[in-house]
Amino acid sequence: MSGRLRFVLGDQLTRALSSLSDLDPDRDVVLMVEVAEETRYVRHHKQKIAFLLSAMRHFAKDLTAQGIRVDYVTLDDPNNTHSFTGELARAIARHTPDMVVVTEPGEWRVWQMMQDWRTAFALPVEIRDDDRFFCTRDDFARMTAARKTTKMEYFYREMRRRTTILMAGAAPEGGQWNFDRDNRKSLPRGVVPPPRRRFAPDDITRAVMTLVEARFGDHFGDLQPFGWAVTRTDALAALDHFITDCLPGFGDYQDAMKTGEDFLFHGLISPYLNCGLLTAPEVCARAEAAYHAGNAPLNAVEGFVRQILGWREFVRGIYWTEMPGYAQTNHLDAGRDLPAFYWTGQTSMRCMADCIGTTRRNAYAHHIQRLMVTGNYALLTGIAPAQIEEWYLAVYIDAFDWVELPNVHGMVLHADGGRTGSKPYAASGAYIDRMSDYCTGCAYDPKLKIGPKACPFNYLYWNFMIGNEAVLARNPRMAMSYRTLQRMDPARRADILRSAADFLAQQDEGQSAYNGPQQPRLDNGW
Ligand code: FAD
Ligand code: DLZ
Numbered sequence: 400m401s402g403r404l405r406f407v408l409g410d411q412l413t414r415a416l417s418s419l420s421d422l423d424p425d426r427d428v429v430l431m432v433e434v435a436e437e438t439r440y441v442r443h444h445k446q447k448i449a450f451l452l453s454a455m456r457h458f459a460k461d462l463t464a465q466g467i468r469v470d471y472v473t474l475d476d477p478n479n480t481h482s483f484t485g486e487l488a489r490a491i492a493r494h495t496p497d498m499v500v501v502t503e504p505g506e507w508r509v510w511q512m513m514q515d516w517r518t519a520f521a522l523p524v525e526i527r528d529d530d531r532f533f534c535t536r537d538d539f540a541r542m543t544a545a546r547k548t549t550k551m552e553y554f555y556r557e558m559r560r561r562t563t564i565l566m567a568g569a570a571p572e573g574g575q576w577n578f579d580r581d582n583r584k585s586l587p588r589g590v591v592p593p594p595r596r597r598f599a600p601d602d603i604t605r606a607v608m609t610l611v612e613a614r615f616g617d618h619f620g621d622l623q624p625f626g627w628a629v630t631r632t633d634a635l636a637a638l639d640h641f642i643t644d645c646l647p648g649f650g651d652y653q654d655a656m657k658t659g660e661d662f663l664f665h666g667l668i669s670p671y672l673n674c675g676l677l678t679a680p681e682v683c684a685r686a687e688a689a690y691h692a693g694n695a696p697l698n699a700v701e702g703f704v705r706q707i708l709g710w711r712e713f714v715r716g717i718y719w720t721e722m723p724g725y726a727q728t729n730h731l732d733a734g735r736d737l738p739a740f741y742w743t744g745q746t747s748m749r750c751m752a753d754c755i756g757t758t759r760r761n762a763y764a765h766h767i768q769r770l771m772v773t774g775n776y777a778l779l780t781g782i783a784p785a786q787i788e789e790w791y792l793a794v795y796i797d798a799f800d801w802v803e804l805p806n807v808h809g810m811v812l813h814a815d816g817g818r819t820g821s822k823p824y825a826a827s828g829a830y831i832d833r834m835s836d837y838c839t840g841c842a843y844d845p846k847l848k849i850g851p852k853a854c855p856f857n858y859l860y861w862n863f864m865i866g867n868e869a870v871l872a873r874n875p876r877m878a879m880s881y882r883t884l885q886r887m888d889p890a891r892r893a894d895i896l897r898s899a900a901d902f903l904a905q906q907d908e909g910q911s912a913y914n915g916p917q918q919p920r921l922d923n924g925w
């Protein structure tokens with residue numbers, strides 16, 4: 400072969416991908432590989448594996464239908480070496496290309512692998528920028544050097560100016576950058592979220608589901624019912640449905656939680672964005688168009704755009720400017736083992752049970768559930784960063800290291816000392832009570848502060864504040880809480896510490912679910 404081998408990874412399923420942009424169908428071959436190294440580097444939720452493998456197979460089929468030669472290695476290929484490097488080596492031997500072209504990966508782990516490929520294969524390996532993002536890695540690094548990325552809000556404003564999204568000339572649309580204050584309503588009785596569009600598995604998805612059940616049946620989570628889109632056509636239909644039926648209510652109820660309402664008005668588009676079936680610019684353009692057509696209010700559209708143009712780009716930038724040291728920091732010196740109930744959902748805390756329940760059923764929980772319930776609990780109880788990060792990376796369908804790590808390590812755990820967010824999002828039960836209906840019918844009482852019936856989040860919150868006083872008391876954004884703590888009666892303080900110690904001792908007693916990082920198991924073939 401005198402063409403190029405174009406290696407497309409499982410989260411790069413975009414026809415306009417940089418590594419495919421100048422593809423010559425007469426000379427080039429696209430390589431795609433299903434490998435155990437990727438299916439097992441954490442014990443992914445069953446729906447996550449089924450989604451990725453089915454989306455990969457559909458993408459390969461679409462390319463083939465366009466007359467492109469695709470060399471696709473399946474997981475059960477008897478000659479599969481089960482690593483990206485091993486499969487690239489075999490494909491180079493099969494096709495003898497002039498060079499290899501790839502788009503940079505989403506994970507540091509794979510980036511490191513790629514650095515070795517030039518010397519390993521003695522042929523040119525071109526690694527191209529991933530231009531599906533608004534901000535390149537180099538651009539973010541330059542902005543960091545110019546101190547434009549110290550806070551998400553300023554980075555976001557800069558991105559609004561650069562892209563002109565939701566801008567009226569030099570000013571932000573509607574006269575303000577941020578409508579967050581309008582976006583903190585709980586869900587009133589009588590407001591019913593729309594039923595969500597789901598997609599019935601076709602033959603390809605069903606075959607993948609059989610494979611997942613056989614090979615990964617012991618992984619966390621339900622495989623059925625499976626309703627995710629696995630093609631670009633269906634992902635676009637999911638986006639249409641969101642823009643028409645959900646975006647108008649997205650802003651108002653962005654922070655709300657309700658028992659059994661797993662999706663509310665959220666996008667459910669992160670898996671499609673992260674694996675390439677949708678792109679961030681097209682999603683933002685659709686939301687902006689809905690606003691200009693008068694179909695969605697500004698607080699909803701701005702709130703939605705901020706998540707994608709702001710947070711999503713910001714966390715990616717942090718990941719690539721701060722890795723690999725980033726993952727090793729532990730600012731609050733947290734070291735508790737992950738409790739077993741994160742996997743089983745068996746806990747009397749109704750909020751935790753519901754958030755873990757939706758995670759198990761759907762491989763999905765919305766942002767506030769991840770941040771203010773399961774994340775808040777991990778922060779308050781000091782769970783070891785690596786253990787809770789592994790949980791988040793495994794259980795969510797949209798989880799890739801570049802986006803999961805800064806959200807968990809930075810935003811939730813404050814383990815990065817404030818690079819991602821200027822203060823930890825620590826909250827007592829009052830927040831969860833205000834934003835949800837979880838507390839009604841919970842075994843605990845959100846109004847009680849101490850004792851066996853009190854909401855654990857209440858005494859755990861003050862226990863956390865006391866335990867981290869030396870590190871957090873100087874943070875101006877924590878000043879109000881520390882003033883309250885200073886005024887607290889010493890006997891009350893002692894009661895809180897005792898309630899927290901009793902609760903945590905009970906939790907820790909033989910309850911650790913952590914068995915160490917999961918390594919790919921290759922001993923039985925794959
Ligand atoms: P919507 O609420 O509809 O938001 C729209 C889009 O904005 C999302 O699809 C997503 O692409 C983007 N977005 C929103 N918030 C963030 C954010 N904080 N960081 C990056 N993008 C954001 N998102 C992931 O894509 N993968 C992860 O592994 C992931 N892990 C998270 C872990 C924790 C602890 C927290 C607090 C957040 C995490 N997020 C992650 C961000 C966010 O929770 C999800 O993107 C969102 O819940 C996806 O559902 P949605 O499409 O319905 O989002
Ligand atoms: C997540 C995942 C899984 C489960 N399986 C594969 C796979 O078999 N082949 C593949 O190319 N990619 C897979 N992925 C996505 C990769 O983990 C992801 O592309 C890299 O981590 C780079 O971000």
Ligand code: SF4
Binds near residue numbers: 856
């Ligand atoms: Fe969660 Fe506490 Fe409310 Fe129970 S009372 S649901 S533990 S916040």
